[in-house]
Amino acid sequence: MTTKKSGAEALFQSMMNQGIKYVFGLPGAKVDKLFDLMEYSNDPKAPKLIITRHEQNAAFIASGIGRITGKPGVVATTSGPGVSNLATGLITATSEGDPVVALGGQVPRNDVARLTHQSIPSKELLSSATKDSVEVQDANNISETFANAYQTAMAPKSGATFISLPKDVLDDEVTTDPINTLAPIEQGGADNETINKIIEKIKNAKLPVILAGMRSSSSEVTAAIQNLLHKFSIPVVETFQGAGVISRDLEKNYYGRVGLFRNQIGDTLLKESDLVIAIGYDPVEYEARIWNVDRTGEVINLDSIAPEISNEYQPDLVVQADIAKTLNSLSETLPELSLSDDLKKHLHETQESFLSKDAIPESKSGEGLHPLEIIHELQEQVNDDTTVAVDVGSHYIWMARHFRSYKPRHLLFSNGMQTLGVALPWAIAAALERPEQPVVSVAGDGGFLFSGQELETAVRLNLNIVQLVWNDGYYDMVKFQEEAKYGRNAGVGIGSVDFAKYAESFGAAGFRAESADELRDALKKAFATKGPSVIDIPVDYSDNIKLASTLLEDVLN
Known part of the structure; x- marks a missing residue:
């Protein structure tokens, strides 16, 4: 038999079911029931409530949780300016692939369309800053709404989602059970035919270069890239969010980062390369109109999402699949290959020039x-x-x-x-x-x-x-x-x-x-x-x- 509870209690239980460890935010009358539950719960699974000094910063902290863990951070605020102050934090998270679930208090349903205290169109306001923005109209839908927001935030490309919570919905009685812990989202790797196409392009290339983008930075994808480099040692250029893909033992493969002006060693490598293997690359970090405008080589786009096509970015092979699984299959299938001696010498000289840039001037x-x-x-x-x-x-x-x-x-x-x-x-x-x-x-x-x-x-x-x-x-x-x-x-x-x-x-x-x-x-x-x-x-x-x-x-x- 379902135990009757309020909308706030159903939401609280839903957060525990999905393993939420922290909720960041500021209090207010429209969300005080939820905050009271978090503050005084004795359940060891209850998320810890952390009050911040500004809603924008609460969203930033939540996005930091999302970036570091790969699982959504949660931010909760009251209505009106509490919600509007979330916009910059959420649009940053959505742009940069950081999973966040934002909870915003709202006036009671019958006041949403009125010029009442703190009444703003929250759902509409944040629709452009998030992957999905919804307003709950029935307390029985709160748990499934949170579960879907959590899943959407985490699905590739990760980003922010927003749930507007009218006060009377949080107060209303719920008669349905909360959604259980969600199964992880699984994606398959590329099939054998696609792997063979990748291998053929690599074998025909004189200077293949990996461009490691933001979605290369998960621990699974990073390990798969490093596994490939142990099999076939080629240069790697990181984007800013791809930082750290190259481990200390593979430092010889590191040729810097790109992400702003087109004047880095990494830019010269991309230009020289006749095959750029873009792994988890997102143009929001470094547009192709900067690095791919006067190249003559090919591009393989390997990512969990479809690429944004532009006049400057039209990959010769697009592989949409689980990145780590695909790279591991590639490493297993790839024959023994090596760059030419002349090319190795050129790359060594390029890297020496790169390292000289670190010298401290007088x-x-x-x-x-x-x-x-x-x-x-x-x-x-x-x-x-x-x-x-x-x-x-x-x-x-x-x-x-x-x-x-x-x-x-x-x-x-x-x-x-x-x-x-x-x-x-x-x-x-x-x-x-x-x-x-x-x-x-x-x-x-x-x-x-x-x-x-x-x-x-x-x-x-x-x-x-x-x-x-x-x-x-x-x-x-x-x-x-x-x-x-x-x-x-x-x-x-x-x-x-x-x-x-x-x-x-x-x-x-x-x-x-x-x-x-x-x-x-x-x-x-x-x-x-x-x-x-x-x-x-x-x-x-x-x-x-x-x-x-x-x-x-x-x-x-």
């Missing part, structure tokens, strides 16, 4: 630390299990080009929306999911204050997060590009903030480092500190113009 005393100095000191302090979340700004270009990561989803970038403010929320997600490992957040002085209030959340949860703030008093990623295009900048200057004191006001440890030695010391202290730490680092961005320099014909130039 410092300019009193003008802040060079970006490569900061990256070098950070690289020395982390290990392969460290999660490093990177915000958007000039620092993110330097980090993407020069910071090494050897495990997937341990170096996190926003390269679909390039959304400011993601780093600290993602670091909070990482610290919750990987509590035994160090976590670093890297931001500029502009982007940090988009979500810096969540430092209080990190303090409250006693999370071991080291926050670096590259401080120069500008929105510098815009500044240097304006100067490259127009010879001057506009609208990019911002005021000075003492971020060490800012950290201390939240109860975190605060440090300031004005030299490489001071940074080294501050990093050691920060990593040894329990709870969050912030390191304020004056940065010298005078070499930023080199980020936009021409290697190949560049979209900026």
